[in-house]
Amino acid sequence: MTTDPENAQRHLTPRARAALALGGLAGRASKMTGRGAGTQVSGRVMLAVAPDLLADVARGRRVAIVSATNGKTTTTRLLADALRAAGLPVASNHTGANMPAGVAAALGREPDPEIAILEVDERWVPKVIDPLDADVLILGNLTRDQLDRFGEVRSIAERWRTVCDTHPDLTVIANASDPHVVWSVGGHPNVTWVALGAPWRSDAATCPECAALLTWSADSFRCDACGFAQPPADYRLDDNTLITPEGPLTLDLTLPGDWNRMNGALALTGAIVGFGIDPAVALTGLRAVDVVSGRFSDCRLPDGRDARVILAKNPAGWTEVLRWLEPRATAVVLAVNAHVADGRDPSWLWDVPYELLRGKAVAASGERALDVSVRLDYGGVDHLAEPDPLAAAARLTGDVDIVASYTQFTHLTRATW
Amino acid sequence: MRTSAVRVGLVFPELLGTYGDRGNAVVLVERCRRRGIEADLIEVSAGSPIPVDLDIYLFGGGEDDAQVMAATGMRESGAAIASARSGGSVVFAVCAGFQLLGTTYEANDGEILDGLGLVDLATRAGDGRCIGECVVVPDAATGLPTLTGFENHGGRTTLGPGIAPLGRVTTGFGNGIDGCDGVLADHLLGTYLHGPVLPRNPALADHLLGWIVGPDALTPLDDHLVDALRAERLREAQLTGLAARRRDWHLNRG
Numbered sequence: 175m176t177t178d179p180e181n182a183q184r185h186l187t188p189r190a191r192a193a194l195a196l197g198g199l200a201g202r203a204s205k206m207t208g209r210g211a212g213t214q215v216s217g218r219v220m221l222a223v224a225p226d227l228l229a230d231v232a233r234g235r236r237v238a239i240v241s242a243t244n245g246k247t248t249t250t251r252l253l254a255d256a257l258r259a260a261g262l263p264v265a266s267n268h269t270g271a272n273m274p275a276g277v278a279a280a281l282g283r284e285p286d287p288e289i290a291i292l293e294v295d296e297r298w299v300p301k302v303i304d305p306l307d308a309d310v311l312i313l314g315n316l317t318r319d320q321l322d323r324f325g326e327v328r329s330i331a332e333r334w335r336t337v338c339d340t341h342p343d344l345t346v347i348a349n350a351s352d353p354h355v356v357w358s359v360g361g362h363p364n365v366t367w368v369a370l371g372a373p374w375r376s377d378a379a380t381c382p383e384c385a386a387l388l389t390w391s392a393d394s395f396r397c398d399a400c401g402f403a404q405p406p407a408d409y410r411l412d413d414n415t416l417i418t419p420e421g422p423l424t425l426d427l428t429l430p431g432d433w434n435r436m437n438g439a440l441a442l443t444g445a446i447v448g449f450g451i452d453p454a455v456a457l458t459g460l461r462a463v464d465v466v467s468g469r470f471s472d473c474r475l476p477d478g479r480d481a482r483v484i485l486a487k488n489p490a491g492w493t494e495v496l497r498w499l500e501p502r503a504t505a506v507v508l509a510v511n512a513h514v515a516d517g518r519d520p521s522w523l524w525d526v527p528y529e530l531l532r533g534k535a536v537a538a539s540g541e542r543a544l545d546v547s548v549r550l551d552y553g554g555v556d557h558l559a560e561p562d563p564l565a566a567a568a569r570l571t572g573d574v575d576i577v578a579s580y581t582q583f584t585h586l587t588r589a590t591w
Numbered sequence: 592m593r594t595s596a597v598r599v600g601l602v603f604p605e606l607l608g609t610y611g612d613r614g615n616a617v618v619l620v621e622r623c624r625r626r627g628i629e630a631d632l633i634e635v636s637a638g639s640p641i642p643v644d645l646d647i648y649l650f651g652g653g654e655d656d657a658q659v660m661a662a663t664g665m666r667e668s669g670a671a672i673a674s675a676r677s678g679g680s681v682v683f684a685v686c687a688g689f690q691l692l693g694t695t696y697e698a699n700d701g702e703i704l705d706g707l708g709l710v711d712l713a714t715r716a717g718d719g720r721c722i723g724e725c726v727v728v729p730d731a732a733t734g735l736p737t738l739t740g741f742e743n744h745g746g747r748t749t750l751g752p753g754i755a756p757l758g759r760v761t762t763g764f765g766n767g768i769d770g771c772d773g774v775l776a777d778h779l780l781g782t783y784l785h786g787p788v789l790p791r792n793p794a795l796a797d798h799l800l801g802w803i804v805g806p807d808a809l810t811p812l813d814d815h816l817v818d819a820l821r822a823e824r825l826r827e828a829q830l831t832g833l834a835a836r837r838r839d840w841h842l843n844r845g
Contacts, residue, residue, distance in 0.1 A: 318609070326654045379605035379637060385656040387605075387638050513842045518723070519741040521785050524614030544820040548790055549614070551816050552621050559816075581844070 186230055186285075193224035194231075194282040201279065217275025220282060228274055228305035231281035235265070237290045237306045238448055241299050241334075242314025242349075244491045245437040246272065248429065249314060250293035251466045252441035252459075259459025260451045263287035273298050277306075289449070296330045300337050310345045310448035311337070314440055315370075316354035317377045317490040318522070327354055327377050334358035347444050349436075350407040353395055357382035357402070366447045369393070369407035370436040373497075374490035376525065411439040418446070423453050428464045433494040473564075473576070473586050481507070481567045481574040485583040488517075489525040495577055496530045505535035505570035508550075509563035509582040510542045516579045523549045531555050537566035540582050596629035597803055600645035603637040603653075606661040607688050610743070612651025614787035615685070618796050619647060626810050637661070641668035646803045647681045648672060650688025652744075652785060655699040658687040665691055665707050672707065681802045682709060682779045685788060689773065689781035690714040690746050697746070710774055710781070711751025717767055720745045724828035725763030725784055727772045730755070737761075738792045739824040740784025748783075750774060757782050762828045778802050791824065793817055 186194075201216025220227050240250045247270045254266040265287040267280035272295045281290060294302055296316070303311075313334065316327050331354040338346065338359050349355045350367035354377075359365050371393065372378070378395070381388050386399035396403035410417040414425050416439045427438045438460050445456040465471045472480035482504075486492040499506055508528075512520045520542050528550055536557040538546035547559040560566035563582060567574040578586055601608075601616040616632050623630035635641050637660065641648070653661055665672070676682065682692065690696040693712035695703050701716070725742040729735035738758060747767040750756060756766065757773030757780060765772025765783055773782035780799065782788060789796040797809050830838050 328654060328656065376605065376608065380656045380660055385659055387660060513844060515844075518842065519610070519743060519785070521611035521614070521741060521787050524611030524617070524787055524790070525608070544816065544823055548817050548820050552614075552617055552790065 187224075189224045190227055190230040193220040193222075193227050196220070196223055197279060197282065217271065217273075217277070217279035220278050221275050226305070227278045227282070228302060229307070231278055231285070232290060232306045235281075235288050235290045236310075236449075237292060237308045238310035238312060238444065239292055239294045239299060239303065239306065239308045240312045240314070240444075241294050241296050243296060243317045243488065244494075245314050245433060245440075246293045248434060248466045249312065249437040249441045249444075250291055252438055252463055253312070253444045254291040255463050256441060256445040256451060256456035256459040257289060257291065257449055259462070260445075260449075260455045262289055262449070262451075264289045264291055266291045267293055274302055274305075277302060297333065300333050303337050303341060308341075308344065310347065310444065311341075312440060312444045312448070313346070313348040313355050313358065314437070315349055315352045315374075315490075316358070317374055318488055328382070330354075331358045331382055335360055338362045345448055347440070347447055349440065350405050351394070353378040353382055353388060353402075353404075356405060366409065366443060367405050367407040368409040368411070368440055368443045369404070370411050370439055373432065374493060376489070409439070409443045411436060416442055418443075418453070420453070423457065425457070426461055428461055429466070431494060431498040433491070433498075471587060475564055475567050475574070477568055479567075479574070481564075481576050483576045483578060483583065483586050485580065486577050487580050489522045492522075492526040492577070496527060499534075499575060499577070500530045502575070504573045504575045505537075505567075506531060507537045507539050507563050507566045507570070507574060507576040508546050509566075509576055509578040509586070510540040510546050511579050511581045512542050512545075513581045515581050520545050528555055529553045535570045535572075537563075537570060539563040539566040540579065593628075593804060596631050597623050597800070598631055598633055598644065598646045599649065600633045600635055600642070600647060601649050601651075602635045602641055602688075603661050603664060604634055604651070605637045606657040606664075607651035607653040609654055609657070610652045610686065610785040611787045612649065612685060612688075612785065615651070615683070615789040615796075616649050618787075618789040618793070619649075619800060622793065622796055622800060622812060623804070625812055626808065628804055628808060637664060641665065641671055643671040643675050645675060645680060647683060647799060648675070650682070650684040650691060652686030652688065654687075658691070658696075659698055659704065661687070662691050662696075662704060662706065666705065669707055672709070676709070676778065679778065679803075681799055682781075683799055684781040685785055686742075686744055686783055689783060690748065692774070692779070692781050693748070710776055710779060711754050712748055712774055712781075713751075714746040714748045717745055717747040721764035721767055721783070723763055724824065725765060725772065726761045726825060726828050727758040727763075727765060727782070727784065728761055729758035729775070733758075733775065733798070735798060736792070736794050737825060738782075738784060738788070738795060739821055739828065740782070740786040740788045740791060742783045742785070744783055786824075790817065791821060 197216040197220030200219040204215040265284035346365040350369040351372040381397035383402040384400040394404040445451040620630040693706045696714040727738040756771035
């Protein structure tokens with residue numbers, strides 16, 4: 175699909191056009207000077223010039239917002255590609271710039287497509303929902319993530335709840351297996367529930383409604399005190415299959431791991447319910463995705479070997495990745511920083527079952543290699559410690575998987591996307 | 592030398608485990624085993640009564656709603672905990688758990704709720720959260736070295752008359768009232784430090800274990816990894832002036 179800027183921007187005000195031009199300039203300057211991908215800077219300039227830009231660039235489009243603690247970038251990409259497989263032109267913030275400035279920049283770059291699939295940071299959903307005039311809201315999961323910065327899970331659930339309470343016209347697609355998500359959606363009149371399963375329950379011990387202890391069975395939760403419970407789901411993920419009202423759909427994704435099946439099931443439901451896409455067509459789009467913003471991409475080691483780079487941002491994400499790594503015959507580098515963007519408190523290292531790595535060749539790495547090393551030592555995991563993840567990988571033989579916290583990940587993959 | 596295994600109790604991990612608090616229990620158990628002392632990690636699930644026969648009671652950090660639930664469960668088992676205390680058991684509490692050792696604490700809706708009342712301290716909600724690396728210097732008489740941890744809490748804790756803190760805060764906030772952090776009494780220790788605090792400060796773990804197995808049983812262990820970690824954390828937390836600004840600039844980079 176080619177873009178015709180003149181045609182697309184004819185609806186924009188002169189101020190909006192100036193904002194897009196100046197923002198684009200700032201972004202290119204930032205990229206050229208090596209300060210970053212340029213998306214955030216570009217968006218910030220745009221919003222400074224035209225504060226209503228988000229509404230201007232979204233006007234007339236059918237907008238879906240995807241938010242979650244884990245998986246929002248991947249789910250967004252999968253949904254966008256499911257729609258593209260059906261021949262629909264889609265604009266999307268595919269680099270993961272998910273705050274208002276980044277969203278504005280992404281839409282400004284792609285003025286034509288009448289559909290926008292947008293990943294939005296959990297905290298920012300209430301701020302962008304009206305300017306974007308969103309039609310579809312897709313909510314994945316809420317778990318602990320960077321407590322020093324974002325605060326507790328509860329406060330984000332309350333923001334989502336306000337959005338759902340005040341926007342009854344939205345088409346909501348939400349994960350029925352996550353108590354915080356279910357509570358956030360409340361009694362919304364137009365919700366489609368997808369039961370994705372709950373591998374990580376440690377952040378949902380108490381009832382979001384009344385704070386009593388939740389009772390968990392193998393595949394669902396309920397509160398015996400107030401009756402809050404997992405809603406009956408219209409769509410349900412069972413291993414590699416999404417059970418739908420019209421029958422089972424086999425996912426067979428190229429992306430690895432159970433967590434990507436959850437992302438895929440959510441995206442597929444979004445495509446079917448939010449956009450009326452034929453499931454078979456949507457699946458061809460989903461299956462073709464192999465790399466998402468550098469996730470699961472390879473990076474070249476100094477000795478010419480390739481190492482696979484996997485992002486893990488919080489205990490739930492790390493646990494999923496370790497379960498996937500355990501049966502693989504690869505060496506593993508654990509690259510952990512504690513910058514503001516990673517969360518400055520790496521105490522979550524002790525909530526993650528690194529014991530699963532016993533018997534593998536393992537390296538503790540990143541700026542917080544020593545924290546990782548002490549954790550592995552008490553967990554009985556033999557390892558070497560080397561702060562530079564590429565140097566660490568070079569000291570391990572065979573195929574290497576590098577699991578990286580956020581700033582380690584962006585550093586390792588910046589060259590590749 | 593005791594003949595039975597040391598029973599390390601991790602109380603309500605689903606509620607009081609927000610900040611890697613399991614790590615404190617793992618370190619206590621492992622430091623026993625490495626010395627040939629048998630030790631068991633006993634998890635006390637939320638909703639179950641807290642048993643009377645634990646040697647060490649660990650109360651960790653938790654979110655607001657979870658803290659209210661944990662407080663209810665702890666008060667219901669208050670008699671068991673008091674009985675264990677009089678039999679020589681140790682109480683070790685972090686953050687929300689530390690607040691619950693006291694007489695009262697303030698919930699997020701402003702209501703004043705009862706704690707366990709094991710020690711004379713009270714917690715009120717403060718103006719803003721205390722977040723960041725924290726360095727605490729214990730009184731020399733304790734024999735404890737400088738402690739390193741990370742704090743993240745909204746509470747301000749006042750110690751009653753004659754109640755000793757764990758130490759003096761040189762970086763960070765701690766109790767947020769009088770330049771001190773935590774509480775230190777016989778067989779009872781509370782702190783706002785996580786990180787978790789015992790992996791970062793093995794001497795503190797051994798201090799707790801000494802109350803149970805006696806100091807003579809605490810043969811030296813190879814702590815070279817954690818010594819390196821401690822040195823790094825203390826150096827970074829204590830940077831000043833330009834060096835501190837450079838550190839903060841670095842940590843704010845994407």
